[in-house]
Structures are given as C-alpha cells and as structure tokens.
C-alpha cells in the first residue's frame with residue numbers, strides 16, 4: 794500500500810484523520826477559501842485595470858501627436874488596437890444627445906455606426922482640492 798503524507802492546504806501541517814481530509818480543521822479551511830477568493834478578486838481587478846489602462850493608452854497614442862484635442866476615428870481601428878468599448882471610468886452626458894465615455898482623461902463619443910470622436914478631457918479637473 795502506498796502511503797502519501799497529506800498536508801493541510803492552508804498551513805502545511807501533516808493531516809491526521811480521514812483519507813480525503815484536506816485541512817486540519819474548519820479554521821484552516823476558511824482561511825484557505827478566503828485566500829482563494831481574494832486571489833480571484835484581485836486577479837479580476839487587475840484584469841479590469843489593465844483593460845482600462847490599455848484603452849487610455851490607445852486614445853492617448855492617437856491624440857498625443859496631434860495638435861487638437863479631438864479626432865474622428867473608425868471604431869474598427871480602435872478595436873484592432875485592442876480597445877474594449879465596454880470598459881470606461883466615467884460616463885458624461887452634457888445634453889440629451891451626447892454621451893461621452895472616458896477612460897481617465899481620454900474618451901470618445903459615438904458619431905455613427907462606424908466612427909467615433911476620440912477626445913482629451915478638457916473639463917475642469919474636479920478631483921483637485
């Protein structure tokens with residue numbers, strides 16, 4: 794019979810008891826499960842942050858070389874650059890018709906099915922104080 798030393802997944806202490814036991818006790822089980830949830834949550838936050846930062850960078854690289862703070866661009870070009878339209882940091886609606894979607898200080902508004910207006914936010918900074 795093969796003997797495998799079992800250790801607790803949480804604290805790595807040897808486990809005594811049933812063959813299918815994975816933890817010393819409930820406390821170790823809870824600790825381990827919380828840890829896993831934390832890892833999952835922070836991975837999710839990291840992924841979303843990366844998408845937002847990429848969106849911002851794509852708009853920045855588009856606008857930074859230009860003199861003006863806005864430019865018309867094909868949606869498809871943004872998609873090809875890796876832009877995710879669903880991820881924004883802010884929605885701004887100055888009037889009934891216009892919806893501005895920001896990724897930090899860069900953003901866009903829809904022009905039609907194919908085109909958007911990429912913009913740099915020129916509104917007064919509201920975070921400073």
Ligand SMILES: [Zn+2]
Nearest residue numbers: 801804817821
């Ligand atoms: Zn343990």
